[in-house]
Amino acid sequence: MTAHLELSDVSASFNGFKAVNGLSLKVEKGELRCLIGPNGAGKTTALDLICGKTVPSGGSIRFKGIELGRHDDYQIARSGVGRKFQVPSVFRQLTVRENLEVAYCKRNGVLANLLRWAHSADSDGLDKLAEFVGLSDQLNVPAAHLSHGQTQWLEIALLLAQDAELILLDEPTAGMTVQETQKTADICNRLKGKHTIIVVEHDMGFVKAIGDIISVMHQGKLLAEGPVAEIENNPKVKQVYLGSVGISGA
Numbered sequence: 001m002t003a004h005l006e007l008s009d010v011s012a013s014f015n016g017f018k019a020v021n022g023l024s025l026k027v028e029k030g031e032l033r034c035l036i037g038p039n040g041a042g043k044t045t046a047l048d049l050i051c052g053k054t055v056p057s058g059g060s061i062r063f064k065g066i067e068l069g070r071h072d073d074y075q076i077a078r079s080g081v082g083r084k085f086q087v088p089s090v091f092r093q094l095t096v097r098e099n100l101e102v103a104y105c106k107r108n109g110v111l112a113n114l115l116r117w118a119h120s121a122d123s124d125g126l127d128k129l130a131e132f133v134g135l136s137d138q139l140n141v142p143a144a145h146l147s148h149g150q151t152q153w154l155e156i157a158l159l160l161a162q163d164a165e166l167i168l169l170d171e172p173t174a175g176m177t178v179q180e181t182q183k184t185a186d187i188c189n190r191l192k193g194k195h196t197i198i199v200v201e202h203d204m205g206f207v208k209a210i211g212d213i214i215s216v217m218h219q220g221k222l223l224a225e226g227p228v229a230e231i232e233n234n235p236k237v238k239q240v241y242l243g244s245v246g247i248s249g250a
């Protein structure tokens, strides 16, 4: 069976420096994959390659069996790849509801969306999305007034509103409180099976709460891959990233 996303021997160079250097990765449909590794390992660049922000200098990236490497970022987004960046990209002056409406409008083109809004079911969908990420009480609040965690959850909801089949999350819990991190883990766990998700993270407690299979990058390539228990006992991973304390203490 074809993997939902398959990277084969992918590379990316910046002025001759190979930030990603022969990365191969397979992610199945509905899977949540955590991508971890030391600073500078190439994790963010790997997400940039998948969403088309960076053009690969070699290798192949296939999503739903289709080669992405030669497509522009907007074409890749339209094919169902959604990316959440470290810096939020919500419209701060618009309410949560208005942000979601804008995201809905991105998915099918103007005409389709004019027709869509004639149906009350769309408003239901928007309410359900807000409920899914715990923002039902904030629908009429400008995004600028949301807490840091709420802003991140709104961003996830925007990707869902755009119908992203593959969701790329870059350090979603950075700057979050413990409670916000737990809630984000809950959202990620509820997305499993419905969306394919890749999460880049340094918070190992969070990785443990959501991760089934973990891929470890080092120096632009895959160092190890496997279930949490296997990864935290992998001597190579301990040496380059986790130290001797294991994931629970990282």
Ligand SMILES: Nc1ncnc2c1ncn2[C@@H]1O[C@H](COP(=O)(O)OP(=O)(O)OP(=O)(O)O)[C@@H](O)[C@H]1O
Pocket (backbone or CB within 6 Å): 014, 019, 037, 038, 039, 040, 041, 042, 043, 044, 045, 046
């Ligand atoms: N646009 C760029 N131009 C030049 N060098 C870059 C660029 N983007 C990334 N790099 C370099 O590529 C390497 C990998 O960076 P990347 O951000 O992908 O690592 P990372 O694993 O996500 O690290 P971190 O965990 O610190 O976010 C780093 O050495 C970085 O300085």
